[in-house]
Amino acid sequence: EPEVTQTPSHQVTQMGQEVILRCVPISNHLYFYWYRQILGQKVEFLVSFYNNEISEKSEIFDDQFSVERPDGSNFTLKIRSTKLEDSAMYFCASSGGKPQHFGDGTRLSIL
């Protein structure tokens, strides 16, 4: 069964550094999403992306965050200058309509 793949599985970064989280969605899907889950808290929506543009973003998704689909297969989340509170599991999801299929996440640890 096709699946969403995310790399790396774990990313450790110094505070203030830029980080790029990568996702390869399911190949015929058109809708893409990023969610995050801070340890011990619920999964929160960050952003949705369709037709090469952001369709919706949450309050969490501020100017430090950006998304891109550079080559038609990868879907990336960039955090420009990481903060301690960015430490979380980041999940990518894709959809061909409904439902959303999730990757196994990237654990981002900010030191």
Next chain:
Amino acid sequence: TQLLEQSPQFLSIQEGENLTVYCNSSSVFSSLQWYRQEPGEGPVLLVTVVTGGEVKKLKRLTFQFGDARKDSSLHITAAQPGDTGLYLCAGIGRAGDNTDKLIFGTGTRLQVFP
């Protein structure tokens, strides 16, 4: 305040017992989903309920969507250790929102002991 409140937050039971997990909201959703998440993995969809009052069964799991589409329950019959995991409800299409984002509940961590 949480948009989707799940209860209980934690549940530890013996193999063979029955259990019910609740997902409650003050908002109406066009549909509601239940996911199971295991450590180190992403949420995996179990079921989607769409119609108020709808009941869906998945082997020993029974899902119900409230008549008003504000709440849902997950009932597991004769729980097994393999049912251990984090169960998440997620609402789609809150009334007034033209959106497909998932709004996740607070989660219920289930541990089933052999």
